[in-house]
Amino acid sequence: MAKSDTAGEAARPWQSYHTVYTNAKAGMDGVDKEKVQRIVYEMSKGSKYFENEERKEAFIKQKIDNMRSRCAKLTGADISHYQKVADKRILELEATRDLSRIWIHVDMDAFYAAVETLSNPSLKGKPMAVGSMSMISTANYEARKFGVRAAMPGFIARKLCPELIFVPTDFKKYNYYSDLTRKVFQKYDPNFMAASLDEAYLDATEVCKERGVIGEEVAEEIRAHVNKETGLTCSAGVAPNRLLAKVCSDINKPNGQFVLPNNRLAVMTFISSLPIRKIGGIGKVTEHVLRDAFGIKTCEDMIQKGSYICALFSSSTADTPEVRLRKSISNERTFSATGNKTFLYRKLGDIADMLSTDMQKEGLCGRTLTLKLKTASFEVRTRAVTLPKYISSSEEILKHASKLLKAELPVSLRLIGLRVSHLNENGNGAQPDPTQKTLTNFIVSGDASKKVMDNHSSLGAVISDCYFINDDETSISIGSHDTCSSNHRDPLDCIHSSKLEDSNSTFSSDGDHMEKFQKTTSENEEKTQDGVAQLLGADYSLPVQFEGSCLDRSESETDVMGSNAASSSHQGELFSWLNGYMCSICGMELPPNFVEERQEHSDFHLAKQLQEEESGTDLRTSMLRPRIVQKDPNASQGKRKKQKLSLKEGKHVPIDLFFVKSSQNF
DNA sequence: GGGCGGCACGACC
DNA sequence: TTCCAGGTCGTGCCGCCC
Numbered sequence: 001m002a003k004s005d006t007a008g009e010a011a012r013p014w015q016s017y018h019t020v021y022t023n024a025k026a027g028m029d030g031v032d033k034e035k036v037q038r039i040v041y042e043m044s045k046g047s048k049y050f051e052n053e054e055r056k057e058a059f060i061k062q063k064i065d066n067m068r069s070r071c072a073k074l075t076g077a078d079i080s081h082y083q084k085v086a087d088k089r090i091l092e093l094e095a096t097r098d099l100s101r102i103w104i105h106v107d108m109d110a111f112y113a114a115v116e117t118l119s120n121p122s123l124k125g126k127p128m129a130v131g132s133m134s135m136i137s138t139a140n141y142e143a144r145k146f147g148v149r150a151a152m153p154g155f156i157a158r159k160l161c162p163e164l165i166f167v168p169t170d171f172k173k174y175n176y177y178s179d180l181t182r183k184v185f186q187k188y189d190p191n192f193m194a195a196s197l198d199e200a201y202l203d204a205t206e207v208c209k210e211r212g213v214i215g216e217e218v219a220e221e222i223r224a225h226v227n228k229e230t231g232l233t234c235s236a237g238v239a240p241n242r243l244l245a246k247v248c249s250d251i252n253k254p255n256g257q258f259v260l261p262n263n264r265l266a267v268m269t270f271i272s273s274l275p276i277r278k279i280g281g282i283g284k285v286t287e288h289v290l291r292d293a294f295g296i297k298t299c300e301d302m303i304q305k306g307s308y309i310c311a312l313f314s315s316s317t318a319d320t321p322e323v324r325l326r327k328s329i330s331n332e333r334t335f336s337a338t339g340n341k342t343f344l345y346r347k348l349g350d351i352a353d354m355l356s357t358d359m360q361k362e363g364l365c366g367r368t369l370t371l372k373l374k375t376a377s378f379e380v381r382t383r384a385v386t387l388p389k390y391i392s393s394s395e396e397i398l399k400h401a402s403k404l405l406k407a408e409l410p411v412s413l414r415l416i417g418l419r420v421s422h423l424n425e426n427g428n429g430a431q432p433d434p435t436q437k438t439l440t441n442f443i444v445s446g447d448a449s450k451k452v453m454d455n456h457s458s459l460g461a462v463i464s465d466c467y468f469i470n471d472d473e474t475s476i477s478i479g480s481h482d483t484c485s486s487n488h489r490d491p492l493d494c495i496h497s498s499k500l501e502d503s504n505s506t507f508s509s510d511g512d513h514m515e516k517f518q519k520t521t522s523e524n525e526e527k528t529q530d531g532v533a534q535l536l537g538a539d540y541s542l543p544v545q546f547e548g549s550c551l552d553r554s555e556s557e558t559d560v561m562g563s564n565a566a567s568s569s570h571q572g573e574l575f576s577w578l579n580g581y582m583c584s585i586c587g588m589e590l591p592p593n594f595v596e597e598r599q600e601h602s603d604f605h606l607a608k609q610l611q612e613e614e615s616g617t618d619l620r621t622s623m624l625r626p627r628i629v630q631k632d633p634n635a636s637q638g639k640r641k642k643q644k645l646s647l648k649e650g651k652h653v654p655i656d657l658f659f660v661k662s663s664q665n666f
Numbered sequence: 667g668g669g670c671g672g673c674a675c676g677a678c679c
Numbered sequence: 680t681t682c683c684a685g686g687t688c689g690t691g692c693c694g695c696c697c
Contacts, residue, residue, distance in 0.1 A: 049683050056676095135684045151679085153683040196679080283678045330686055368672080378683085384673050417685080422672095670696090677689085 036147035036160060043156050052378035060285055067293040070312060079307050086306030098240065099262045102215040104188075104202045105237045105245035106222060108181065109254035111198035113140035114232050115177050116167045128165040129157055134334075137169055141254060174198075177230050184225045188218060193242075201242045216259045223257065240267065247278050271299040329364060330372075331355040332417025337376035339412040347416050348401055349394075355418050356394035365392035366420035371404040374415035383408065390424050 044050045074082075108114065112130040117123045117140065127143035129136045133154035146161035158164055178197040185192040189202040204218045211218075215238040226234050233255040237248025240262045251258040260270055275298055277287045290296040294305050302309065331354045333347060359365065369391070370384040383404045391397060401418055 043682075047682065053683095131684090133681050137684085151684075153681095155680090155682050158681085281678070285677060327688060328686090332685060334684060370673085380675080382674055382676095386672060415684085419687085421688095668697095671694095673691105673693085675690090675692105678687090679685105 030145065031147045033147075039147075039159055040152075040156055043159055048377050060288060064289055064292045067289065067312060071293065071308060074308075074311055078311060082311040083307035086310045089310070090303070090306065097264070099264065099267075100205070101240055102204045102208050102218075102262065103239055103242050103245040104204050104215060104219050104222065105239075105242065105249040106181075106185065106200050106202065106219075106226070106234050107236070107246075107249045107253070108198035108226075108232060108234045110138055110140050110144075111177075111232070112138045112169065112174055113143075113167075115173050116170075118177075118231050119173065120167075123165060123167070126165055127161050127163055128167060129154065130167050130169055132166065132168065133158070139164075177232065180230045181226050181232075181234070184222065184229055187225075188222055201245065204238075216257070219257045219259070223255075243280060244270070246280055247274065250278070274299045276302060326362075326364070326423060328419050328421035328423065329355065329359055329362070329366070330370075330417055330419030331358060332372055332415055334374070334415045337412050337414040339410055341409060344405065344409075344413060344416065345402065348405055348418075349398055351416055351418050352398040352401055353394040355420065356392060356397055359392045359420065364420075364423050365390035366424065367391070367422035368420065369397060369400050369404070370419040370421065371401055371408075372415070372417035372419065373405075373408060373411070373413050376412040376414055378414075381408070386422065391420070 044053070113128055116128065116130055123140075125142060127140065127146060127148065129139040129143050129148055131137040131154055136148065136150060136152050136154055136157055138150045139148040139152075139157070143157070143161055143164055146157075146164070148157040148161050148164060154166060174197050178194075181198075182192075182194060182200070185194075185200050185202055188204060188207050191203070193201040195201060202222070204215055207213075207218055208215060219236040219238050223234055223236055226232065235249050235253040235255060236257040237245040237251065237260070238257065239245040239248050239260040244260055244267070248258040248260050260266060276282050276290060276296060279299070282290075290302070294301075294308050296302050296305055331351050333351055335343075335347065338344070367388075367390055368384055368386045370382050373381045373383075375381070385400055385404060387400065391400070397418060397420070405416075
């Protein structure tokens, strides 16, 4: 928080602590904003979160200063030039203004909270929040009167409202009710756009024409219909475009609606005093920048100062696309900050599993994997790698994610996330290689590929036939994660049998399926009870035993762990390229000349083994500590680009869209 | 040197 | 007592390639 400049502010430092909690939100009109701000400030002060917020605030302030100085350098001729550019742009957009459509934005009222009240009527009339002590997802209107709202930490909410009842999130329930609402929406617009579980945009133009009714009537009918089907209330906005409809749906919340007539005068009047913060896409930071750098508070201000916006912001597209295609898919989890490598690798494995499950549910695979980390001091880092082929299995995700994480260690983290982008549908892992690298050619062509891609019946059978001895004393466990992630929708199918005695793992094979599953610690017991963990089906945190003695090491005995000289004798016992090309651990096939790929592959197994050893749960495994193969310096970290400099001189802030929006959409 | 893809950051809901 | 999310997307810099 920037230090207060005035004596008054110095006496009330919370006034300069900018949170999102005091912004206008439905149901929060009568809230004592200063009180909320003071409590939030007092409860945050001195924390690491607070310190990080201060850093961010200082950064924004510099950005504003930088923008101001660039603004000051503009000559009269510059301003005149950009004013012409702005005027021209406004004229162009005005020419494309379309007032013929009737859009309805439907927004469920305090959706999660309302669903919870529906299933537990005793909550009715009491202040309640859905979420936990660390974070609230939404709050009902009774709680909002106290200043409690979404994205607020629970402990602060409790301070604001000591009687607040916390209810844990239950997305199964919310999805169920969301589906009910969507069935209603479909009747009015088969192509409606679901913006989230509780919001949708409907183009009611056709239904109005067909029935000879106006948008207002359709909105009323939809709301009544939703209420009848779900028992929940919603609010609606009717306007000539989606952006305005969204703004309108917030005006008479809850259980109300607002109609903006389809004529230019009404639209221009409506937006003239509309605060910029009401526009979707303008949040805390951009509102701050526009206000402090240019004095822009309303949409009208924005149009009037169009020359500055044209001068200082780059152009970008405005309205939301007609069909929003998913560009990436991600999963992240927060936990108590720790530098414990075993824990971090275990988390990484969990997240890889969850992400893979999500991807397969949607039939996606992708080429770019991004690791997101939040350090104990709330610093956010991302590290990405783009692969030559599409991936979707948890095993492959973990393989590459482990390498990215390894490069960051040691570090104390409070969040790990994984994101896959460069998506392609039908994520069965057998997508053609976009860059036509020989590795995939090798894998996807011929019999060899079948063994890998068809996992169960081929790979499983091949491996079990050739290399596995199902013996309690000399055994191998294998992370055959494709078994779960690709072919088994029911996660419980993945857990066939398990037994581990004296830290030895066992594997089971029922002919078609193979899966490692072992329970050694109470932690694993807990995991089994954990619904999320059960969905994962595979657990990288569990110790994996590599017993060289049971492998058929014929001609490939000396072909160990790629070409890296760091391969130790231990590794020789643990890992080999069977018949010169097949990984003894997972059956992956790579010919000897795929030096780099082999190196990556061995890195993956080593990372896994390190993780497992450090869990300290398997004494026998821990005795087989391998040397860590040094990461290829050209891999992610070595190639990492210079970190972005703060406060770039260039046109960084993507706020041109505000200007564009201001004219195009209103 | 222009185009383009990869990567990091951070804005937004 | 508890002590600040998760998911997605847009933008710009940088380096590689033609």
